[in-house]
Amino acid sequence: MSLAETASSRRAAEASAASLALRGIAKAFGDKKVLRGLDLDVAAGQFVAVIGRSGCGKSTLLRLIAGLDAPDADAIAFDGTAGVAPRVMFQEPRLLPWANVIANVEVGLGARRREAGARQRALDALAAVGLADRAADWPGALSGGQKQRVALARALVSRPRVLALDEPLGALDALTRIEMQSLLESAWRREGFTALLVTHDVAEAVSLADRIVLLEDGAVAIDLEVALSRPRLRGSPEFGRLEETILERLLGPSRRN
């Protein structure tokens, strides 16, 4: 339970994370240029929050990193090791309604679903999000927050080295959202993956991320280290100051108007 112990387990976990290097990333949909020559480096095991106003290209960036779309120009490099499959948590849970909860988690194992011990790994992942007793239920019987927890278990069951999160908590009520944030943080501390969280909630970014990247007009406008110790208290003055700074910058242009 000592600090040294957590630090060493953290370091062991980071060995299984991947770093990310993005150079001159561009993406346009028709005439609309969403990303214009974006550069971003993410260290292995880092938790980066990407924020910005609607339409700034943050979701597009995430989809490129996750391999769901291809960039128009230049490339995204993970740290050179083969077999880096970023896992994605979407805005919606996207569970298969005709498969029970445990089968949905097993989808996350990909081709390794047929290996021995796959069921046990899925059960462990489900237990880690506190839903071990719902393994046999249909997704239709779960609440919105529970569905996202199953989606988190599905994303984590294959022990990904990069986890891309596309506003996965946006549709949840305030209390469930805070619960999910701490669940996400503890999963990240335990597994040590590199996390990229797209969000429009500044408080969420400040409470979870090591680093906050603010996108504006398809490029990085601010790149900010968050030096607060964990677990972070929302009521603390440093928390509030940082949140205020970022909000100020986000709302700046419209306030001046």
Added chain:
Amino acid sequence: MSDAVTALQRPLRATRAALRLDVRRRLAAAAGWIVPALLVVVWQSGASLGWLPDSLLPSPFAVVAAGWRLTRSGDLPRNVEVSFLRAIAGLVVGGAIGFGFGLANGLSRTSDRLTDTTLQMARNIPHLALIPLVIVWFGIDEAAKLFLVALGVFFPIYANTAHGVRSIDPHLIEMAQSYGMQRLELFRRVILPGALPSIFVGLRYALGIMWLTLIVAETIAAQSGVGYMAMQAREFLQLDVVVLAIAIYALLGKLADVVVRALERACLAWRPTLHGD
């Protein structure tokens, strides 16, 4: 002490409640048969009191008697078997082709562009209008009935399969692909189960059309089957056999519906709307 008593009573009370629920459920299931039973009673009374002359509508008792007579002679089982096999064969052939085209056109834009217009045009021809042509082509052989039934069930299965495949949430497909599902697995685990509710809708329509087509085909051009039996009976003014044939069609239709419902309950258990049934 009182704790022990309540602990004993609780399961008892639970069993009693379950029993009451069971009785209520059985009553609810039987409710659908009240109206048909009443109709038979009114019909029989009308016949017994002489309001319904035998030459217009024989009594239920006469119909049952005809059924018994023809069962003993072996005519009824043989004709029912022939009709049943024709219906199933037509459903399997037409359904399989419709399912195949539905999948192809739901999955592939090219296939859809190539064949959908043709199929939609063909759909607007009432397939029973082809009977004269079918008699010229196939005579009054089994092939004629098979062709007509298969043609009739093809369209509802085709249209609903294609619709089911097309209306699958693209988000789910993207999710499955991001988790590395390959084509075959994507089909088996996402596309097919997603299209299944719509396919069942098509199957129900198809069953209705299947019986309708078979009755018409057997009435016009056949030498065996329930429809043929009814036409023969009309020639000899055996109205009890005609009514018997109609009742058998109704029962076969109901049977098909029961089978599809059971299949739906087994395959679509995940749908919240089906939990209540």
